[in-house]
Amino acid sequence: MRLIAENLGGERGGEPVFSGIGIVLDQGQALVVTGPNGSGKSTLLMVVAGLLPKTEGRLLLEGGGDEFPSIGSACHYLGHQNAMKAALSVTENLRFWREFHGEGRLDVEEALATVGLSGIGHLPFGYLSTGQRRRAAIAKLLVSHRPLWLLDEPTAGLDKASEARFARLMREHCEEGGMIVAATHLPLGLAAAKELVMGEAF
Numbered sequence: 001m002r003l004i005a006e007n008l009g010g011e012r013g014g015e016p017v018f019s020g021i022g023i024v025l026d027q028g029q030a031l032v033v034t035g036p037n038g039s040g041k042s043t044l045l046m047v048v049a050g051l052l053p054k055t056e057g058r059l060l061l062e063g064g065g066d067e068f069p070s071i072g073s074a075c076h077y078l079g080h081q082n083a084m085k086a087a088l089s090v091t092e093n094l095r096f097w098r099e100f101h102g103e104g105r106l107d108v109e110e111a112l113a114t115v116g117l118s119g120i121g122h123l124p125f126g127y128l129s130t131g132q133r134r135r136a137a138i139a140k141l142l143v144s145h146r147p148l149w150l151l152d153e154p155t156a157g158l159d160k161a162s163e164a165r166f167a168r169l170m171r172e173h174c175e176e177g178g179m180i181v182a183a184t185h186l187p188l189g190l191a192a193a194k195e196l197v198m199g200e201a202f
């Protein structure tokens with residue numbers, strides 16, 4: 001499987017945000033997207049996820065076969081919002097995503113244990129602290145069967161131990177043939193990752 005972007009352009013509110021972006025990402029590879037505030041990192045991830053239209057260029061996933069015929073079917077987008085229902089329990093939220101995205105290698109209990117949230121699956125998601133919400137959102141990645149992780153500031157709100165644990169999970173995902181595109185201002189512990197530096201804001 002290969003993610004390809006050629007001469008990719010994106011806009012927000014009718015204003016160009018970036019142009020001429022090129023990406024080639026093979027299975028097992030990670031790409032870290034850096035750059036100043038407003039340079040378009042979040043916009044790029046949303047364009048790749050199909051949540052915003054591209055304004056120019058080509059964007060495709062090669063080799064996904066019948067299981068992953070498109071980027072949309074292969075990707076798991078984790079944005080600034082955690083995409084969880086506040087009134088549903090953590091377990092109910094994760095069960096929903098597991099069904100929606102296809103079953104990942106971990107079940108809900110295993111994923112919660114992996115992110116250090118065993119024992120709080122029964123709580124409404126809205127009761128969790130900021131860092132616990134982010135950990136639960138990371139558990140969402142683990143219960144889902146999606147090879148391409150699109151991560152926007154994934155470690156925001158995490159403590160040091162959680163950051164290190166997530167770095168290990170991202171490396172394991174790549175070792176298992178997954179792909180990651182992550183926008184960040186913080187080091188993610190992905191020493192082997194490719195890097196894309198977005199320009200100054202327009």
Ligand SMILES: Nc1ncnc2c1ncn2[C@@H]1O[C@H](COP(=O)(O)OP(=O)(O)OP(=O)(O)O)[C@@H](O)[C@H]1O
Pocket residue numbers: 012013017035036037038039040041042043044201
């Ligand atoms: N909904 C919107 N309507 C109009 N402009 C927007 C909208 N959302 C973002 N922008 C603008 O698009 C540009 C790129 O924003 P984006 O969030 O992609 O940057 P970023 O590199 O992720 O920034 P940061 O590092 O602060 O998270 C900014 O100038 C921002 O003000």
